[in-house]
Amino acid sequence: MHYPFWDQPIGYGVLMAVIAVFHVFVSHFAIGGGLYLVVNEQLARRAGDTERLAFLEQLSKFFAMVTLVAGALTGVGIWFVIGLLAPAATEALIHNYVWGWATEWTFFVVEIAAAMLYFYGWKRLTAKAHLTLGWIYFGAAWLSLVVINGILTFMLTPGRWLVTGDFWQGFFNPTYWPSLVLRTGVCVMLAGLYALLVASRLEAGDFKARTVRLAAGWAVVGLAVIALAQAWYWKAIPAAVTARALETMPTPVRAIVLSLWLAAALGAVGMALVILAPRRFGTAAALAFMALGMAWFGAFEWSRESLRKPYILTGYMYGNGAEVAETANYRRDGFLPQITFRTGDDGADLFRHACRSCHTLDGYKALRPALAGADRAYILALIQGAHLLRGNMPPFLGTPREAGLIADHLYQRTDHRTLAAIYPLDGLALGRRAYDLRCGKCHAVGTASDKAKSLAGQSAEDLSGMLDMAASLGEGMPAYTGDAAERKALVAYLQTLSQGGKP
């Protein structure tokens, strides 16, 4: 609330994901790749394998280009982006963990220096000195993960920190160790994937076969570690968090979990193929595996972010920057006195600070189409019952007057015509659309709040009567405010709901 709001058209989640997924994919490779290089250099030197050493030198050039430039800079990029998108959360993290970050920086400096000297040292240094630099590089890179992992996991599971505010209790939180093991597995897997990409360009022959097999072996070992650690990680998350997520946002979470296992299975099968037929392994296949790895990692990070909802710092700060500790103040005085940077349009300012960090009007999680055909009273009810809606949304903590200002702001920007006028639909199709607008924002089919079974067998009159007294049916239920045509279509649709919306 104390900061201006960056009102850019791309959704905050999208912008963050684009930079973050790319960065984590490169940064974990920066760790695993370092281990891959130095371990293999050691083995190659011991065996007198000059061909392998030449390959490793080539790989180290690719490694340096990817990690030193793209890896380091996108890491800074994430820092820039979180400061722009979530300044209050960034401030809270920096104030609590500045010495963690500063410690991570010391490892980062050593990592960068060692990577450059290792890369430039192939022709300049003795074998022993070169290997020493390689180990220093890997050690520093992994230690930077050891530190940053504490801050990352803190955001999802702050544990006892919420009570004590103690640095170490927040740092070594419930998901710290499983996450560290999991991310170490990711590093090893990605080292294999990147090495496969470089190896895929080698000329066919025994050396290529050996190299591909070795790189694939790394990827498989990494995958195995990931599979075990992921189960451990899931169990370490407090049950209340996972249960809440599964209950109110089952689709994305289930899809993510499924995609994780699918990706792991696909990766394992793919790697088995690579091990069996390494000579035929081409660049296209290597790129496909890279894409698979990136998709998996993106899905994992997405699941982590999703699970945290409605918070950005679990139990401490909501995704829109509202602080849990300030709840009473917000409810008493409202958001507006807290908003330092004002534009003169209170409705717009409130919308930005309460909703806009997740929703856009027309892009990501767009509200204009979602609210098309809704009247002001219904929009107001949605705002005031935001915490009851699907998707684990934060509660609206402002005053009733402020909720009205946001409702006005949104109503002025949405299509006021009836659903039948907006969409050329009638009958069940129109009813389904009405259900999505009026009911589905809480009672999505297949979720814990799915009411399809309880509606089975009810007459049109009963259902219409139920709509009349909707506001009294439960906490946060809005009154039914649609027109007669919409009501008729909705009732018809509700009658078919237990059969999946089919006549």
Added chain:
Amino acid sequence: MTLPDYHFISAPLWLVTALHLLTLTLHLAAMSCLLGGTLIALWAGVRKQWPAPDAAGFARVLPAATAATVSLGVAPLLFLQLVYPRQIYAATIVSGWFWLAVIGAVIMAYYALYRTSFQAHRTGQVSLGLLALAALGLLYTSLVYSSVFALAEQPDVLRALYAKDQSGWVWNPAVGAYGLRWLHMVLGALTVGGFFVSVLGRKSPAMAATGRAALVGGMAAAAAVGFLYLVSLDTYLDTYLGPYMRTPAMPVLVVALALALAALHLHSRKRLALAGLCLFLSVFGMVYLRHVLRLVRLRGSFDLAAWRIAPQWSPFLLFLVCFILMLVVLVWMARLFFRPEPEVETQRKHQP
């Protein structure tokens, strides 16, 4: 349940300030070598002043200077955000797209310098186009930093700009408030870059001459522009001249100028290590002045003393140990890499 409050600084202010000033000086030194060195190499290339092998040799150093600049830039920004979050985040958000584009600009400059470096190694020639591209990226970055951090010191302007435009496409319109400051910084980079060139090219008369010219000319111009910048701030200084004078700023300015002149003198006597130390300390003095000036300009809207101090000593000690270890390892690695080792020639690469 009472939740922990995050509005605190986890070490005494003097300690955080000292770390900020030290790490910012290190960053500025590396950045000046990079920006100044790139501009000087470009200038020398256009005028064909340097023999090709010397130019190629210098181009190969620039990626390392970039790595040093980026990695040393993290800590001062961290400490800055720790103490001035309200000012820094607000200014970066108002100019969000320009701020974010810094990442792209630095990546572009970095890759351009790497490509130039590899090309120079392979062909012995330096690509002026790539150097120009790198210079463009670096100059953009420096201009955004000057613009945004100047904006951070003007909370009223910041509020007025945000009220008109929330898109993140706001460029600080008060060019007078940061134009000279940016120019001073670029000229300072040319000065330090000149020293850097003259040290690396001490065996090349052409490089040494260019470096010397940049060092002397850059320092004179930087001093003149710096003075103009201070004068341009007279509206602030008129109001706050008293408080400003009561700080050690003026004595520090005098000492910093004396150190800069001493660096010139020592450089002319070929006492490069001592000259470098004087130049570094002079930059440190300027960084301190910059710090005082920020406090003066924020007077009325921000008070350092208002921060609650709640030290976290055990994490700080961990950082301190790691920081010392970092310095030790860096020195050890540099010695390992640069020490003359005759046997290396006989133990060439790819040897088990």
